[in-house]
Amino acid sequence: MNKKLATLALSALMVAGPAMAELVIPDLSYRTGPYAAGGIPFSDGYNDYFTLLNERDGGIGGEPIRVVECETGYNTEKGVECYESTKGEGALVYQPLSTGITYQLIPKVTADGIPLHTMGYGRTSAANGKIFSNVFNYPANYWNGASGAINYLLNENGGDLSGKKIALVYHNSAYGKEPIRTLEMLAEKHGYDLTLLPVDHPGQEQKSQWLQIRREKPDYVVMWGWGVMNQVAVQEAANIRFPMENFIGVWWSGAEFDVEPAGEKATGYKALTFTGLGADYPVYDDLKKHVVDSGKAAGAGDQLGSVQYNRGLYAAMLASEAIKTAQEMHGVTAITPAMMRDGMEALEITNAKMESLGMAGFGPEFSVSCENHGGPGLVGVVQWDASTGTWNKLQDFMPTDAEVIGQLIAEDSAAYAAENNIEPRCE
Amino acid sequence: MPEQLVFAMEVILNGLMAGVLYALVALGFVLIYKASGIFNYAQGVMALFAAMTLVGIMNGQVPFAHLINSTFGTHFHYFGWNVPALLAVILTMGVMVLLAWAVQRFVMRHLVGQEPIILFMATIGLAYFLEGVADLMWGSEIKTLDVGLPQGINLWIDETTFNIFDYGFFIDNLDIVATVIAALLVAALVAFSQYTKQGRAMRAVADDHQAALSVGISLNFIWIMVWSVAGFVALVAGIMWGTKSGVQFSLSLIALKALPVLMLGGFTSIPGAIVGGLIIGVGEKLFEFAIGPMVGGATENWFAYVLALIFLVFRPQGLFGEKIIERV
Numbered sequence: 001m002n003k004k005l006a007t008l009a010l011s012a013l014m015v016a017g018p019a020m021a022e023l024v025i026p027d028l029s030y031r032t033g034p035y036a037a038g039g040i041p042f043s044d045g046y047n048d049y050f051t052l053l054n055e056r057d058g059g060i061g062g063e064p065i066r067v068v069e070c071e072t073g074y075n076t077e078k079g080v081e082c083y084e085s086t087k088g089e090g091a092l093v094y095q096p097l098s099t100g101i102t103y104q105l106i107p108k109v110t111a112d113g114i115p116l117h118t119m120g121y122g123r124t125s126a127a128n129g130k131i132f133s134n135v136f137n138y139p140a141n142y143w144n145g146a147s148g149a150i151n152y153l154l155n156e157n158g159g160d161l162s163g164k165k166i167a168l169v170y171h172n173s174a175y176g177k178e179p180i181r182t183l184e185m186l187a188e189k190h191g192y193d194l195t196l197l198p199v200d201h202p203g204q205e206q207k208s209q210w211l212q213i214r215r216e217k218p219d220y221v222v223m224w225g226w227g228v229m230n231q232v233a234v235q236e237a238a239n240i241r242f243p244m245e246n247f248i249g250v251w252w253s254g255a256e257f258d259v260e261p262a263g264e265k266a267t268g269y270k271a272l273t274f275t276g277l278g279a280d281y282p283v284y285d286d287l288k289k290h291v292v293d294s295g296k297a298a299g300a301g302d303q304l305g306s307v308q309y310n311r312g313l314y315a316a317m318l319a320s321e322a323i324k325t326a327q328e329m330h331g332v333t334a335i336t337p338a339m340m341r342d343g344m345e346a347l348e349i350t351n352a353k354m355e356s357l358g359m360a361g362f363g364p365e366f367s368v369s370c371e372n373h374g375g376p377g378l379v380g381v382v383q384w385d386a387s388t389g390t391w392n393k394l395q396d397f398m399p400t401d402a403e404v405i406g407q408l409i410a411e412d413s414a415a416y417a418a419e420n421n422i423e424p425r426c427e
Numbered sequence: 428m429p430e431q432l433v434f435a436m437e438v439i440l441n442g443l444m445a446g447v448l449y450a451l452v453a454l455g456f457v458l459i460y461k462a463s464g465i466f467n468y469a470q471g472v473m474a475l476f477a478a479m480t481l482v483g484i485m486n487g488q489v490p491f492a493h494l495i496n497s498t499f500g501t502h503f504h505y506f507g508w509n510v511p512a513l514l515a516v517i518l519t520m521g522v523m524v525l526l527a528w529a530v531q532r533f534v535m536r537h538l539v540g541q542e543p544i545i546l547f548m549a550t551i552g553l554a555y556f557l558e559g560v561a562d563l564m565w566g567s568e569i570k571t572l573d574v575g576l577p578q579g580i581n582l583w584i585d586e587t588t589f590n591i592f593d594y595g596f597f598i599d600n601l602d603i604v605a606t607v608i609a610a611l612l613v614a615a616l617v618a619f620s621q622y623t624k625q626g627r628a629m630r631a632v633a634d635d636h637q638a639a640l641s642v643g644i645s646l647n648f649i650w651i652m653v654w655s656v657a658g659f660v661a662l663v664a665g666i667m668w669g670t671k672s673g674v675q676f677s678l679s680l681i682a683l684k685a686l687p688v689l690m691l692g693g694f695t696s697i698p699g700a701i702v703g704g705l706i707i708g709v710g711e712k713l714f715e716f717a718i719g720p721m722v723g724g725a726t727e728n729w730f731a732y733v734l735a736l737i738f739l740v741f742r743p744q745g746l747f748g749e750k751i752i753e754r755v
Contacts, residue, residue, distance in 0.1 A: 031567060032558075032559075032562060032567065032676075033676055034675070034676045034677040034679075034680065036562075036567035036568075036676060037567060037568050037569045037675055037676075040567055040568065172724075172725040196723075196724070197724060198723065198724045198725035199725065200725045200727065200728040202677045202680050203677075204668065204671075204672060204677060204678075204680065204681060204684075205445060205684065205727065207441050207445055207712065208438070208712055208715040208716065208719070208727060209724075211437065211438060211441060211597060211716075212716075214597055215434055227677060228672050228673075228675060228677035228678075231569065231672045231673045231675075232671060232672045235578075235671055235672065238579065239578065239579050239580060239597075239599055240580065240597055241579075241580060257568065257569040257673070260569070260571055260673070261569065261571045261572075261672060261673030263571070263573070265579070295500070300492075300493060300496075300504070300566070302504075
């Protein structure tokens, strides 16, 4: 009997042991398909940061991190399959890098008690933690982006946009349509004329939209693009000789590969950002020493310092800081997804903390709360210089229109709560 | 002249240019369908593969570098040389001929006599296989393609039309180049199929495989030749589209633009592909210009198919397609 019990106990330990001793982070990546150019560097950055923590620090709080990569191809169905196939491994947090996948996962993660982090994408009103208990979209969301672009243009025009014409060239999808309501409300507030120019997936052909821009001569063009749409739009803008300094894209339209195909003519193009630029941060010294030089880099190891790599790195840093917070809150190192959720809700990112991580100024300072899962919504602006092949900072992380965005978030999240019979929390 | 009419003229001209680019993709489909009755689903991916190979050769990229490096622990990515564009085009064409041979040797040869749907399925498999091979061979990142083609507004047209209409038309230099190349390509293909021994053999195979075999025409040779020519057309289409957007995986989706052109122009006519392309190009651009703003825009993708369907209802074989008469 004792022998049987001992065998059973040993078997249970063998099954449960590894799962408890690891911090499992799924990486729903897309290294193939039409959007791979954006997916690869993000995933590389995400993986490399966790590899760095394993190699340099032995994990987090002594617990090794295991990244489980699953290829989604930026396909919503595959993304859901990846979620279903990895959640049983003790997944602590999902970062799907797709608004389509995010929308499908919101009810699933809420039911399963696993947190979902959609950094700068996904369902914007998920910033309302009272309704979306398991979804976080700090440090900035799409509506912050829309407002950030308008605020920047306000600054450029002495605080007055009345009578100005602004065109929004957007991906004709749920993602691309996200900023419309915000831009319309801001148009009422600031008196500019807004023209909407949808571009169908994938966006390889945009002649009609840019001929219209050429005819109507808007003062500014704002872009909400992804994938090939970005490269074609920058090229078409250059072709019609639209002033590049008056062309500003959301952060998902602001990577190196979005502007490089247009060559020198892309110089002056602007983009929004919520992360730091380049590789001039001490954390990169550690990455080089512990990850790249030892041959442990994800992918080819050739993406370090690129815009999308930095976003992946930043997302991983935020996840690991949330893990540390959860470990401190609950007094255990092998945390559960529920504990991770608590850690994310209590996350505080300060300049001192970022400096200690070798990432001073890499992102804005912010704290998360039960009510606010979206962070401060600070948005920076960068500009492309083709001669040096670099993005240069034009504007630091600045506040966006909390009044307008707050109202939109309250309306949208209330509608979601009513549809899904969700009782607001944090009371 | 009313302003809207002037704008419409500009839209029509740009529609014609866009139509030529669609036709370039459609031509590849027509060639293979004409010679073998196969609807080659992989034509779009062939354009991607050709363009990626061209950029890879031009940049001196080591093919399968990731695979080699991860297997042997090496760090080879580039040979350290750059190949001139013309030589790279010739070398890429060599690769496309090799691909044609491989497709014929390892896939199509084993499927002779099978139902068209089986052959179509084989090309679907080929498309995904090629996509994977291209990824493995050259990587997934977006590559800048510059073979020296001019891009941007044509200033002469801009100034001339401005003097006439008080509004300068926008025509992209790249579109003008594409039009010239497409015209040359069509003329060459028509001349090839009409006046050369191989061209006549190709038409014979298209008419009746068995009869062609009985008079000593090598089916293998003809099919390799046709897939090679389709590979060349794919390379031209890949260069044109890749110059616009960079060479990336979305390039394979340009096939979607060719389908309404084929429906309209017919699957078996080279001039049909061109005329179909022009009609689709002008039709979708004019519709977007006139009706688009009333319905929220983004009409081009679906309107192209509506236009093709309208033609299909009245002429199922397409404008220039051969009417199929089957007798019992």
